[in-house]
Amino acid sequence: MTDALRSDGAAPTLEDVARAAGVSRATVSRVVNGVRNVDPAIQETVRQAVSVTGYRPNRAARSLVTRRTDAVALVVSGTGVEPAAGGGGEAERPGEGDAAGRGGEGSFTARVFADPFFGRVVTGVVDYLRPRGIHPVLMFAEASWARDDVVSYLRQGSADGALIVSTHAEDPLPALVAEAGLPAVLYARPARPARISYVDLAHRDGARLAAEHLLARGCRRIATISGPLDIPAGADRLAGFQETMARHGHPYIPVAEGGFTQESGEAAMERLLAAHPGLDGVFAGNDLMATGACHVLREHGRRVPEDVAVVGFDDSGVAAACRPPLTTVRQPVEDMAAEMARLLLDRLAEPERPATSVIFEPTLVVRASA
Amino acid sequence: MTDALRSDGAAPTLEDVARAAGVSRATVSRVVNGVRNVDPAIQETVRQAVSVTGYRPNRAARSLVTRRTDAVALVVSGTGVEPAAGGGGEAERPGEGDAAGRGGEGSFTARVFADPFFGRVVTGVVDYLRPRGIHPVLMFAEASWARDDVVSYLRQGSADGALIVSTHAEDPLPALVAEAGLPAVLYARPARPARISYVDLAHRDGARLAAEHLLARGCRRIATISGPLDIPAGADRLAGFQETMARHGHPYIPVAEGGFTQESGEAAMERLLAAHPGLDGVFAGNDLMATGACHVLREHGRRVPEDVAVVGFDDSGVAAACRPPLTTVRQPVEDMAAEMARLLLDRLAEPERPATSVIFEPTLVVRASA
């Protein structure tokens, strides 16, 4: 009962079902899409015919007339994973030949997934979209040609809209998409205000939580490992931390800039320790760097949290998994990603709806490291 | 020059470009697709018209006639992430209401991405597909309804084929897809042979490498933390390990079954240590469990590798990141995923091509833990 009954091997079409049910194409379409009233008896006949023929509506044909694809692009733009060192970015090229692709070690995509953050975004998005019958198409936009791909893809009508995870402040994609009037929602506030919805985290508040916790714990010689300062999340967390520390009488805080990776956290911790061997508290801009910091501290004979307290940021999987489990500022990534998807779907349903933003509040998750 | 020149706001069509260039639709199509000879002068005129109008071919319309979407489904099927405990699986339901989605903590997708493995698969696939203009659509098939979704999606012609990461032996998806004659390639050998290509790793060889390394290092009281035994990768690695150990005079090896997660690795290590306090070597079925084992060993006062040597499997990101860095058996996931994509594209190009399989050889990566 799953096989097509057509003489040729082709997939059954509406026409075939209509013939089998003895009704018109329009009626079958109405039954399949559950639109308008159709006589229950006929409905039943049609459903029978559908299952007998094994009919599946052809998505391209449907999209052609409805102008809907029920697909959204899930775009990772800019990196936020690599050290800020590079600055310019835009390194990669199209990579056409057979030599390209393969061994992703250093590729943009590899770096993206090295951070548990993106997995969480995907999880949140997929979990929201799936029950609604929308499929995510994965795209990456780390360079100019890739951004053009994304815009083309959207303008071709291959997807109804885009969910863009854009971390770098100078990322041109949000502006490109906004100008083209394409439906999109960002993760993280765009550098320049644009007519585009976004979700974001109150990074400063999160950093405040970390600072207050460290202070309340009795730490007095506190340093911080910041994320890349060209990434708003990195800069904001640092600013929020400094602000709060200053308000509590610590106007100067040693800072080492990291790149949101564990290795960069290790390197930053080394630098901090060399310059300030007596520190007793560290706030890291994310959990990966906090983990690196813990490793280095332990290697230098410091116990965490007894000698040095460490607070991370994100509450990603590694936070609970590492030893000691990390006290960290939780960023509800899955919820934020789901909200991003919700905003996009709302926008798709009502194109005239004005752009909005939703800012999530971080919370402190106290574990063993501080 | 990016804006449409149509009076209405609609996107420019072939027709518009044809009119602008003073040629027929067919000619524009030929130029756009680079098919057949077209007078260079006319070609130029057409290109001008294309850029003036900002024309983008409508993908749905094109797909409708070519029967190609230039999209492939990237499917994660069954889990392989959760403990084997459950057995049956099939837990989740459709989750329709607004309550569903959200806070992915325990969702299938969340568990999938908790393992760095899937990020590597995505990386390999994307890096191969991207330069070829193919887009991956992310899908999950952890339950019956979700598998039907996948099959429907493919039969609707929404994607040209599927790349299926299927870990569980009893996963019905490979068979479903094979029966339906849908183009697909698997990651991991299907439980029942089917007319379907796949890539896999020589798990037993990898386990042999681990065993020999441990033995060569002088370990004599060796235990192993296996992956879930209902997952071929888990069972094969265990079998390969036991085989090699037996061949070297160790017919009995303590085994604790884990679930490929760090926590399960910790629990397994606790059990092993309780039963065999004197052990001096551990082979874990993957890096996550190896990491968990290291933590537990350290908590029990054992130094790694001085007191107990630990070998992992996979060489995922965590292997290099944890302390001590893990000696592990490398599974070239990115290469394997890329190969999977290559096989699918080959099959798409030549539908009659017989199913093939490619088995990759693991290698030992020696770091500090053993």
Next chain:
DNA sequence: GAGGGGCGGGAGAGCGCTCTCCATGATGGG
């Protein structure tokens, strides 16, 4: 019992593209 409204089904016009077929003009060989 007649008229009007509403409900339910059918016909058919596209959606934007590709591709086959045909027409036309140029080319070349006998």
Next chain:
DNA sequence: CCCATCATGGAGAGCGCTCTCCCGCCCCTC
């Protein structure tokens, strides 16, 4: 110089679906 051959552009038929009309019928009301 004529005709077969080739090269190149145009016309038009769909691909499978949705959706707007339109029409017929039933029921309700006066």
